[in-house]
Amino acid sequence: MLSIKEISKSFIQRGLVLDNLSLEVDEGETVAIMGPSGSGKTTLMNIIGLLDKPDAGEIIFRGTSIASFTENESADYRNMNIGFVFQEHLLLPYLTVSENILLPLLASKHSHEELSVKKQYLNGLMEKTGISDLMDKYPFRISGGEAQRVALVRALANNPSILLADEPTGSLDAKNAGNLGELLLDMNKEYGITIILATHSIDLAKKMSKILHLEEGKLLV
Secondary structure, X not given: OEEEEEEEEEEOOOEEEEEEEEEEEOOOXXXXXXXXXXXXXXXXXXXXXXXXXXXXXXXXXOOEEOOOOOHHHHHHHHHHHEEEEOOOOOOOOOOOHHHHHHHHHHHOOOOHHHHHHHHHHHHHHHHHOOOHHHOOOOHHHOOHHHHHHHHHHHHOOOOOOEEEEEOOOOXXXXXHHHHHHHHHHHHHXXXXXXXXXXXXXXXXXXXXXXXXXXXXXXXXX
């Protein structure tokens, strides 16, 4: 599904972060990427999501080379294929939970019928994740664990092929972190979503089917 071939990435302040890194991800796979702070986990996630571009190397998604996509092509790729969950939930404070979740649908053109189907799907996701009763609340009225579940449902709004989760449990206590990990697995099993997550948590990593370690710019098993 996703093939990353010998990508490299440098920054002026940090020097070489990713060094001829390669990664193969199969459809429906769950992958944990571990490594210390500053090892390049977020950089790798951003490159997979085309939020950033490698200095060298190739990225192939379902047979198409995407590393040299234009900004518009990259935006289309993200809207159609990628869902993002970050350590901070990044919910907009002036929108309700429901409005935050529906926000990604505004980035794509949908017919009235398509929007109706999408809303049904999202209502189902809110039921599954236990946040249906929060729909009319604002982010400052809900807990951190609830906010992260809202962020997860928002990330799944456009039925992405890949969910990129960057330290998704980093700001949660152990109980909520465990709950979110189980939710990720549920989404993978029920919808076949491929999950790639960066984490410091060995407990979360162990829930995934593959664990890789990012060290000195390369991925090691």
